[in-house]
Amino acid sequence: MVIGRLTESVLRGVDRVTFGVTSTISESFLEPTLRLGVTGLSGAGKTVFITSLVANMMDRGRMGRMGAVASGRIEAAFLQPQPDDTLPRFDYERHLAALTGPDPHWPEGTRQISQLRLSFRIRPGGLLAGVRAPRVVHVDIIDYPGEWLLDLVLLDKSYADWSRDVLARMQTRDFAADALAQIEATDPAAPHDESTAQRLTQSFTAYLTAARAAGLPDITPGRFLLPGDLAGSPVLTFVPLPKTGGRGSMGREMERRYEAYKRQVIQPFFRDHFARIDRQVVLADLLGAIHSGPESVDRLGATLTELLAAFRPGRNAWLTRLLGGKRVEKLLFAATKADHLHHSQHARLTALMTALLRQSKDRADFAGARTQAMALAALRATVEEQHERSGETLDCVRGRLLDTGRQAAFYAGELPEDPMHLLGPARDGAARWLDADYQIMRFAPAAITRKPGDGLPHIRLDAAAEFLLGDWLG
Ligand SMILES: Nc1nc2c(ncn2[C@@H]2O[C@H](COP(=O)(O)OP(=O)(O)OP(=O)(O)O)[C@@H](O)[C@H]2O)c(=O)[nH]1
Ligand SMILES: [Mg+2]
Numbered sequence: 001m002v003i004g005r006l007t008e009s010v011l012r013g014v015d016r017v018t019f020g021v022t023s024t025i026s027e028s029f030l031e032p033t034l035r036l037g038v039t040g041l042s043g044a045g046k047t048v049f050i051t052s053l054v055a056n057m058m059d060r061g062r063m064g065r066m067g068a069v070a071s072g073r074i075e076a077a078f079l080q081p082q083p084d085d086t087l088p089r090f091d092y093e094r095h096l097a098a099l100t101g102p103d104p105h106w107p108e109g110t111r112q113i114s115q116l117r118l119s120f121r122i123r124p125g126g127l128l129a130g131v132r133a134p135r136v137v138h139v140d141i142i143d144y145p146g147e148w149l150l151d152l153v154l155l156d157k158s159y160a161d162w163s164r165d166v167l168a169r170m171q172t173r174d175f176a177a178d179a180l181a182q183i184e185a186t187d188p189a190a191p192h193d194e195s196t197a198q199r200l201t202q203s204f205t206a207y208l209t210a211a212r213a214a215g216l217p218d219i220t221p222g223r224f225l226l227p228g229d230l231a232g233s234p235v236l237t238f239v240p241l242p243k244t245g246g247r248g249s250m251g252r253e254m255e256r257r258y259e260a261y262k263r264q265v266i267q268p269f270f271r272d273h274f275a276r277i278d279r280q281v282v283l284a285d286l287l288g289a290i291h292s293g294p295e296s297v298d299r300l301g302a303t304l305t306e307l308l309a310a311f312r313p314g315r316n317a318w319l320t321r322l323l324g325g326k327r328v329e330k331l332l333f334a335a336t337k338a339d340h341l342h343h344s345q346h347a348r349l350t351a352l353m354t355a356l357l358r359q360s361k362d363r364a365d366f367a368g369a370r371t372q373a374m375a376l377a378a379l380r381a382t383v384e385e386q387h388e389r390s391g392e393t394l395d396c397v398r399g400r401l402l403d404t405g406r407q408a409a410f411y412a413g414e415l416p417e418d419p420m421h422l423l424g425p426a427r428d429g430a431a432r433w434l435d436a437d438y439q440i441m442r443f444a445p446a447a448i449t450r451k452p453g454d455g456l457p458h459i460r461l462d463a464a465a466e467f468l469l470g471d472w473l474g
Helices: 001-024 046-058 092-100 146-150 160-173 174-184 195-214 250-272 285-294 294-311 316-321 345-359 420-427 461-473
Strands: 031-041 074-080 115-121 134-144 278-285 331-334 370-375 383-389 392-400 409-412
Touching: 031 046, 031 146, 046 074, 046 092, 046 115, 046 134, 046 278, 134 461, 146 278, 146 294, 160 174, 160 250, 195 250, 195 278, 195 285, 250 316, 278 294, 278 461, 285 294, 294 345, 294 420, 294 461, 331 345, 331 461, 345 370, 345 420, 370 461
Parallel strands: 031 134, 031 278, 278 331, 331 370
Antiparallel strands: 074 115, 115 134, 383 392, 392 409
16 A cells, blocks of 8 residues: 555645645735736727725715616725736826816826725625635726737738738728738848838838728737837848748748747736636627717727637637637627617617627627626716707717817717618628717816725626626626
8 A cells, every 4th residue: 555655644744734834935826816807999998997996995976777776785806916027017196186177187098907805805695604704806907909909810820811811902902001011021031121021021011001990800910000119120020021031031921020029028917917817897889989980990890800809719729729718708898889879779889799799790799708798987077968859859978078178068879779770781891880870079078076985987787797807706
């Protein structure tokens, strides 16, 4: 029974070690942590969402739809130093000051991934309520650009395949003409020359920027648009070329950099950040797209499909291997900025978001994850009003206009009851909406007077938080 004894002593050894560990390392190591990813394309509303979520979890007066708030189980919520030393901290205080200061304004656009740790002290429920001490749980919130998810398609693509696809699409787009002309004038077999590489990258990046502004989904490499501290480095200095050429050639060097981009930029993001996310919210400015017209709605649908590929097990071999069966448990799709609409239309906006996603995905694709779609406003900038026009009563919203600072009431137009009345023309390539015009105005954040205990005004942020965190805090 040598083996038996050996196992026993090993086990005892393990016991001792475990005991030693518990008594020496910091408590927080043992406290449960949930990682909540917040993503969406540029301008979707990520920064405002996180800022308002945190403010409303700390002062919970407006979070009545959360079970743990209604039952009083949350004793306290507080910010803690974040656990990852190498990630920038989400600058909550600065964003909150922008939104709630004497001259309220929207926070600046974000160029980076960032993280914030929000901790909760939860009172035990049920029979043990009076006996057990409160427990502490952490929610690590990660803000990252949706554009980075779009890079996933590159992992399974060779440089030659990527170049062929990108160049073919550029042929069909007017605004690609300059970048395309420069690429076509380049001989891939000529010796590599850094200033040419930089010039080509500049015009190619201008093309990508225009493609993004047009709402197009194929905007790889995503980091060219949000370079952060990699700006100007060789790994972000390459373009698609029709051929690769021999050693030392332009084409060969571009191919090398493309592979380095995959290995040193895309893979670390998915490995170090994406793979560790437990729950995810994907934000989309659906109202903005509706305002821009059918083509924008169609493109938003296509972009969301592309972006959501990251959450579909099996779509990418490398990612599937990396995740090894791990999935996000919950996925929330939220149409943001719902305060542009009177509440009588919110259900229709939710129906549109649901239909847009249904068009682009099969629900079964997310097997294992609970999904939900909703319309919300992380920060409500308007109040509701009714106005008469030609004998008709219109449900309006009123707010302070961003451009002029003046108060204005505004009727956005009525969303159709059947989402297909918008999604049909969008899919069929209609140039404009047939029987309606959807307006949108940019409102500044309203000056807020807060009662003690109240967070920031919002629409359905508590329902979103209940879906994402309710069971975790209950
Ligand atoms: N009315 C209203 N406008 C909003 C709301 N949330 C965001 N916005 C508007 O959308 C803009 C973009 O919001 P951000 O939170 O900065 O978006 P983001 O996704 O962080 O954008 P990037 O950092 O550029 O990727 C803001 O400047 C506001 O104009 C909201 O709840 N209500
Ligand atoms: Mg941001």
